[in-house]
Amino acid sequence: MAKRARPGMRRKAIVLRDIDPPGTLATNLFRAVYNPVVQAWASGAERIIAAYAATVSEMTTDAPADVRAEIDGAAEQINRLVLLLTPDLRRWALSVEGYVRGRWRGAVLSATGVDLQTVIGPEDARQTLANYVEWNANLVADVSAQAKQRIGNAVFSGLSQRKPAREVAKDIREAVSMSRARSVRIASHQLSSLSGELARERRREAGLEVFAWHHSRKAHPRQDHVVRDGKLYTENPALVGKKVDGIEVRAAPPADDRAGVKPFCGCRERAVMVFEFDD
Structure with a gap:
């Protein structure tokens, strides 16, 4: 070139010219993919809190199993949700690719007068996009698994210590809040990572x-x-x-x-x- x-x-x-993706692309990833999982756990948390309150007041032989069933039920529902998010992940990855490609085209045009519009397309980055879709699918599943673990720890630690329901409710909601904060950080890093990899690929293609x-x-x-x-x-x-x-x-x-x-x-x-x- x-x-x-x-x-x-x-x-x-x-x-x-620098290719600096806007933060809105990270926000889009969080809202479309990670937040639905966080919100599902937020809803499930309220049911788990109610089950805990009933359990700690009764403390019968079957009571801990009842609250465990509530946690497992929420996790199963969210696992099904995670499987449905792959199309949203693909759309997001394609939107990042389109942004990087457009900025790359503009940078080359400004520097050389050569317009690459007809010679580069999303198909050039197919494998990279597929990798990031799979990576994020695993990350979303991990966010959910970590939320389940933290909620379970709060519940069963509370039962063993006979903690009041209000204290355990606070711990459970904090677990959901931590999942939300982690998801925001993941979305930001995934945008930086994917856009950087795509820019490297474009540079290599251009020699x-x-x-x-x-x-x-x-x-x-x-x-x-x-x-x-x-x-x-x-x-x-x-x-x-x-x-x-x-x-x-x-x-x-x-x-x-x-x-x-x-x-x-x-x-x-x-x-x-x-x-x-x-x-």
């Missing part, structure tokens, strides 16, 4: 082998990521050690420490179009 750039350019490299690290500017960043800000990297060993405008090209970080991969990392990798390396 670099060879198709505007002739006569004296710059040795151009850093393409651009150098990228610049862009630190997220978050309040509590990983210090090694801060140090990488503005530095150039490559996945091609043959380019390691070369320089562009005096900046040395380094080996790319390990796959498990790329931008957006680690939990809640908001860093990004900006494609660099290199026309000429330093002598």
Whole structure:
């Protein structure tokens, strides 16, 4: 692609525009996929609280089994719900792909005058999208399983200690609240992770082998990521050690420490179009 750039350019490299997905895409994932599960547990929690109140007041031989049945019943209902969320996950993944593709097209057009509209499409990212759909399906199931475990712990710890219903109700509702907060964090990270992976794929497809690290500017960043800000990297060993405008090209970080991969990392990798390396 670099060879198709505007002739006569004296710059040795151009850093393409950043692809920074809007937070609304994370909100969309939470609302469409994670929140239905959280809300289902919120509804189930009230039934479990009522069952606990009845159980702790009676404390008959069958009473603990009754509240266990209420927990298991809520979990079964939510497990069925999780299976129905896959189409929503696919729609969300496609919306992220469409956003990244549009921004990538605009960045390339701005830098080179080349319009990629007719040569790139969602089918190029089919496997990545499928991976993220499956990943999120597992994450949603895990959010539900963790909520069940926390609620169960609150209930049976309460029964063993004969805690008042109001105290256990507080613990149960707190378990639901924790699931909600975790879901929001997951949705945010999944957006950062998927958009970063899609941007990497587009860069590789275009034959651009150098990228610049862009630190997220978050309040509590990983210090090694801060140090990488503005530095150039490559996945091609043959380019390691070369320089562009005096900046040395380094080996790319390990796959498990790329931008957006680690939990809640908001860093990004900006494609660099290199026309000429330093002598």
